Amino acid sequence: MEMDKMDENDWKYHGEGNKSLVVSHLQHCRVLRLLKFPSEDSAHTRQTAEQAFRHIPNIVDYSKYVMKPLLGEKYVHSGEVVKLPLDFVRQLSLKVQQERPELRCDKVMDTFSGCGLCLPNLTQLPLHHLRDHRPPICVEIKPKCGFLPFSRHISKECKRKVCRFCMHQHYKLANGKWKRLSRYCPLDLFSGSKQRMYVALKNLLEEPQNNLKIFKGGELIFSCKDDAKQQPDLNDLIQHLRPYFPHSNGLYNSHQPGKVVLNELIRVICSALLSGGDSNRSGEPRKVHLSESRPHCEASPFPRDLLRNGNHSLPKDSVLAKILQVQMMDNLDIEGIYPLYKRVEQYLEEFPRERNRLQIDGPYDESFMDTVKNCPTEDDGSVEYAVGKVHQYRVAMTAKDCSIMITFAPCEEDEEHQLNLEKPRFTYSVSILDLDPKPYEGIPHQYKLDTKIANYYLRSTQAPP
Ligand code: ATP
Ligand code: ZN
Ligand code: MG
Ligand code: MG
Numbered sequence: 441m442e443m444d445k446m447d448e449n450d451w452k453y454h455g456e457g458n459k460s461l462v463v464s465h466l467q468h469c470r471v472l473r474l475l476k477f478p479s480e481d482s483a484h485t486r487q488t489a490e491q492a493f494r495h496i497p498n499i500v501d502y503s504k505y506v507m508k509p510l511l512g513e514k515y516v517h518s519g520e521v522v523k524l525p526l527d528f529v530r531q532l533s534l535k536v537q538q539e540r541p542e543l544r545c546d547k548v549m550d551t552f553s554g555c556g557l558c559l560p561n562l563t564q565l566p567l568h569h570l571r572d573h574r575p576p577i578c579v580e581i582k583p584k585c586g587f588l589p590f591s592r593h594i595s596k597e598c599k600r601k602v603c604r605f606c607m608h609q610h611y612k613l614a615n616g617k618w619k620r621l622s623r624y625c626p627l628d629l630f631s632g633s634k635q636r637m638y639v640a641l642k643n644l645l646e647e648p649q650n651n652l653k654i655f656k657g658g659e660l661i662f663s664c665k666d667d668a669k670q671q672p673d674l675n676d677l678i679q680h681l682r683p684y685f686p687h688s689n690g691l692y693n694s695h696q697p698g699k700v701v702l703n704e705l706i707r708v709i710c711s712a713l714l715s716g717g718d719s720n721r722s723g724e725p726r727k728v729h730l731s732e733s734r735p736h737c738e739a740s741p742f743p744r745d746l747l748r749n750g751n752h753s754l755p756k757d758s759v760l761a762k763i764l765q766v767q768m769m770d771n772l773d774i775e776g777i778y779p780l781y782k783r784v785e786q787y788l789e790e791f792p793r794e795r796n797r798l799q800i801d802g803p804y805d806e807s808f809m810d811t812v813k814n815c816p817t818e819d820d821g822s823v824e825y826a827v828g829k830v831h832q833y834r835v836a837m838t839a840k841d842c843s844i845m846i847t848f849a850p851c852e853e854d855e856e857h858q859l860n861l862e863k864p865r866f867t868y869s870v871s872i873l874d875l876d877p878k879p880y881e882g883i884p885h886q887y888k889l890d891t892k893i894a895n896y897y898l899r900s901t902q903a904p905p
Pocket of ligand 4: 459
């Protein structure tokens, strides 16, 4: 792509999160990711431009040198920093404004730095030939934290029994963030048990919130509605999916043919989540037991009496195992990290120049990664130990906030790369995205939030007799 010949008419609005806005190219399988700022900040244009200037390269380095080695080469696409003409960015910002969901408009797109991130469009399959009339389907899942904290620093017993996501649901409902509770529980998704994963995915389909999106041919076809009161339309989704599972239409005496289609979708998602990443691999993968610390969550709707059905584990190279392994680098919990953060703060107050050497705000290079990997297991009282654990905690936080993209398309009979040898055959790819560094300064906020969520959960579920 030639950056000096950028034309806003070649791009269209694709989606956005809390931190960035994404546009996709009309012809090429590429997206541009641009940062967003709170709209009141946009008055300080110089400062925000400088922030973006430093932040975009940091994002790429963090992905390349930290998250990619931890999560695996095949899942992570770090992208590249691109310098964009300011005129192009301004026109683009005007063009996409009307497409943006209202609930995201508290922030504005960065039109000052001229800095962006160019990535492959993961909702498409680059090698998907146009022989098939059915465009790729992409399922994006934001799985959140898949284990129960096990740190000895935990002060509230409920945190050992109910997972963070399920507790947080009550808090979000009370604060008006969502109108209905989600019945999704990350511990079910990360369980490795087909039954529990099925329940988790079914609950995501029923209440996607910001944890599930589905694209067809790069277009968003299923997500939470802007109007939080409105339920997403599963029938619509079923109509979209029918051509991908033709055999399910004639399935014997099915009273709910739509349900069969959704079951087929869930089956494909499960196989991709448990596979080694792409469809040209074979052989039974090795399994890992990551720890005993994630049996099940007491708030999950999964029937308790079915839990006995075997102790499951995740295949070693599966995307779920990779993400969970990194999430579990948070082994002290925020309650154990906060005192270490304060140790670092105290040290920096005395020796402010040390901030650079300790790489508090980056650069996120190999040396940062060494600190993450070689942090001692025992606390020797040093600032090095504290910094190492804080770095590890931030890395784990990134893995608790990332998204998985599963993109699949029907493949020809003669193709070798197949997901499953029975029923319809799909070629597919699995990637992990949204691997931004989480700010060091965010730790006090995380500490307070954690307390609020646990307290609120206790109050709302243990109502007075
Ligand atoms: P969050 O609020 O979850 O932290 P964010 O602001 O960091 O989100 P992203 O999650 O990276 O932003 O991007 C926003 C959305 O844009 C994603 O949910 C996804 O749907 C889409 N997107 C991002 N990167 C890509 C990509 N490489 N290919 C296709 N779609 C993408
Ligand atoms: Zn849960
Ligand atoms: Mg995201
Ligand atoms: Mg993000």
